Amino acid sequence: xCFISVIMGSLNQKEILAKVLAExxxxxxxxxxxEVIVIDSSSTDGTVEFFKKYKPDFSFKFIxxxxxxxxxxxxxxxxxxxxxxxxxTDSDMIPDKSFIKEHLNALNQAEFxxxxxxxxxxxxxxxxxxxxRYISPYIRKNYKNNSKLGWYYFLxxxxxxxxxxxxxxxxxxxxxxxxxxxxxxxxxxLSKKGIPLHYLKTAVNYHYHIVSYKDALIRNIDKGxxxxxxxxxxxxxxxxxxxxxxxxxxxxxxxGNKLASRYLNNPGNxxxxxxxxxxxxxxxxxxxxx
Numbered sequence: 001x002c003f004i005s006v007i008m009g010s011l012n013q014k015e016i017l018a019k020v021l022a023e024x025x026x027x028x029x030x031x032x033x034x035e036v037i038v039i040d041s042s043s044t045d046g047t048v049e050f051f052k053k054y055k056p057d058f059s060f061k062f063i064x065x066x067x068x069x070x071x072x073x074x075x076x077x078x079x080x081x082x083x084x085x086x087x088x089t090d091s092d093m094i095p096d097k098s099f100i101k102e103h104l105n106a107l108n109q110a111e112f113x114x115x116x117x118x119x120x121x122x123x124x125x126x127x128x129x130x131x132x133r134y135i136s137p138y139i140r141k142n143y144k145n146n147s148k149l150g151w152y153y154f155l156x157x158x159x160x161x162x163x164x165x166x167x168x169x170x171x172x173x174x175x176x177x178x179x180x181x182x183x184x185x186x187x188x189x190l191s192k193k194g195i196p197l198h199y200l201k202t203a204v205n206y207h208y209h210i211v212s213y214k215d216a217l218i219r220n221i222d223k224g225x226x227x228x229x230x231x232x233x234x235x236x237x238x239x240x241x242x243x244x245x246x247x248x249x250x251x252x253x254x255x256g257n258k259l260a261s262r263y264l265n266n267p268g269n270x271x272x273x274x275x276x277x278x279x280x281x282x283x284x285x286x287x288x289x290x
Contacts, residue, residue, distance in 0.1 A: 002032050002033075002083070002084040002085060002104070002108060003033055003034065003035070003082060003083045003084060003085075003111065004033065004035075004038045004083045004084070004085040004086070004087065004103065004104045004160075005035050005036075005037060005077075005078075005080060005081035005082060005083030005085070005086050005087070005106070005163070006034060006035065006037065006086075006087045006089060006100065006204045007037050007039070007040075007042065007069050007074055007077035007078055007086055007088050007089070008020075008036075008037075008038055008039070008077070008088075008089050008090055008093070009039050009040075009073035009077070009090070009091065010038050010039065010040045010041065010047060010073075010091040010129045011040070011041045011042075011067065012043045012044060012045040012047065013043070013045075013047070013091045013092055014043070014045050014046050014047040014050050015049065016091065016092045016119070016208055016209070017050070017091050019040070019094060019128055019208065020051065020091060020092065020093065020094050020095070020182045020208070021056065021060075023038070023095050023097070024036055024056070024058060024095060024100075025056050025057065025058070025189075026097050027058070027095070027097060027099065027100050027101065027189070028097050028098045028101050028157065028185070029098075029100045029101040029104065031057050031058040031059075031286070034058060034059070034083070034100050034104070034259055035058065035060065035061065035081070035082060035083065036056075036058060036059070036060050036061075036090065037053065037058035037060075037061045037062070037063070037080055037081060037222075038051070038060075038061075039062075039063050039073040039076050039077045039078045040062060040063065040065075040073075040231055041064075041065065041066070041067035041068070041069075041073055042064060042065070042066055042106045042192075043064075045103065048062075048064055048218075049254055051288065053104040054250075055216075059082075059222055061080065063076060063077070063080065067172065068155075068174065068177075069177040069178075069182075070156075070172070070176075070182060071171075071172035071173060071174045071175075071176050071177075071182040072172075072174045074171075075171040075172055076110075077271055078123070078163060078166055078171060079168070080117055081163055083163060084162065084163060084164075085103070085107045085160060085161070085162055085163060086160065086161065086162075086166060087103050087144045087158075087159070087160040088156040088159050088160070088183075089101065089156070089157055089158055089159075089205065090156070090157045090207075092208050093120070093157050093204045093205045093206065093207055093208070094128075094130060094205060095204075095205045095206050096203075096204035096205060096206075097109070098123045098202070098203075098204075099118070099203055099204060100204055101120070101288060102200060102203035103116060103118065103160040103200065103203045104161070104203040106198075106200050106202075106203070107160060107161075107162065110213050111149045112115070112237060113162055113165050113195060113197070114156065114161070114196045114198060115154065115159075115160065115161040115165075115174055115187075115190065115195060116158060116159065116161070116195070116198050116199075116200040116203065116208060117136060117139075117149055117153050117154065117155060117158065117159050117197055117198070117199055117200065118150075118158035118159070118160070118200045118202075118203030118204065118205065119139070119158070119199075119200070119201045119202075119204045119205075120137070120139075120155070120157050120158045120189060120204075120205055120206070120207055121135040121136060121137055121138065121202065121204070121205075121207065121242040122135065122136055122137075122207050123135055123206060123207060123209070123210065124136070124164065124209060124210070125206060125210075126159035126209075126210060128208070128254070128273075130206050132272065133228045135206060136146075136157070136252060137177060138207070139153060139199070140200065143172050143199045143201075144199070144201075145200070145201040145202065146198050146199065146200070147199045148196055148197065148198055149197045149198065149199050150186075150197075151184070151187040151190065151191035151197060152184055152187065152240070153197060153199075154184055154186060154187020154188075154190065155183055155184070155185055156172075156182075156183035157207065158203070158205050160203070161182070161190075161195075165190075165195065169186065169189055169190055169193065169195075170189070171186070171283065172185075172186055173185055173186070173206070175229055175233075176226050176230075177226075178222040178223070178226045178229075178287075179219050179226060179227045180219075180226045180227070181223070181225050181226040181229070181230045182226070184230075184284075185230055185233070185234075185271035190236075204207075206232065216280065216284070217280060217283045218277065220284040220286075221281055221282040221283050221284070221285065221286055221287040222287060223284055223287060224283070224284040224285060224286060224287020224289075225287040226286065227232050227241045227242070227284070228261060228288050231243065231288070241283065242281075242285065242286070242289070245286070247281070247285055248285075248289070250278070250282065250285065251282060251283065251286070251289055253286040256287050261282065273287055
């Protein structure tokens with residue numbers, strides 16, 4: 001069975017990393033068959049000191065570099081990887097005990113080059129060990145295992161593929177400096193090369209992170225800014241990225257409305273679910289259209 005490398009970026013997540021790495025110590029796969037590589041973007045919370053003392057039984061490597069964004073960190077990790085296959089995940093994703101084994105088995109059994117998107121659960125409460133009462137799947141549609149997914153499901157919290165395939169495609173585009181889209185953009189490029197993406201529901205991990213509504217709005221501005229980079233590269237995706245007459249009208253109307261301005265200045269006070277969604281869209285469009 002081939003060797004596989006787990007790649008993740010990190011920035012000021014020492015406490016969560018301790019939980020995440022502890023679960024890699026419980027993997028059902030033999031420790032000689034995988035490695036974990038963490039690329040840290042110059043954390044200031046003691047992460048580097050933690051890494052220096054961390055000595056797991058599996059092969060572990062950490063690299064510290066200047067903060068150049070997620071795309072650059074992951075690309076560096078893949079270049080350092082020794083595995084024939086790679087898993088791209090995040091430093092706040094807690095793996096199930098068979099997480100690596102399921103990805104490796106699927107890649108080994110694939111008849112042609114392809115990618116696998118695992119089953120990620122979001123957490124409504126940060127309970128550790130994970131409590132199944134407080135989780136929900138990130139991909140909400142109940143696809144069957146091994147179903148072919150659209151390229152827009154190429155999500156780097158739980159995705160695997162051959163290392164050579166990643167490198168041949170050029171890796172993540174480092175023009176993406178803000179939050180979001182660098183993984184889906186790679187998925188789009190791979191799909192244009194005819195590389196399929198399959199749903200691997202047996203490879204499970206848990207997103208140990210809850211974002212407040214107010215923080216999500218701020219993140220949506222960054223996500224919109226990344227979408228603008230995406231749009232410049234692929235104008236044909238304007239509707240997918242949310243550019244249409246209705247969205248432009250929504251943005252223009254909200255920006256010029258006094259009542260809307262009151263909500264925008266106090267986003268954490270909004271309780272109506274529709275209004276919350278509406279202004280989430282507004283902040284995304286702000287990053288995309290401004």
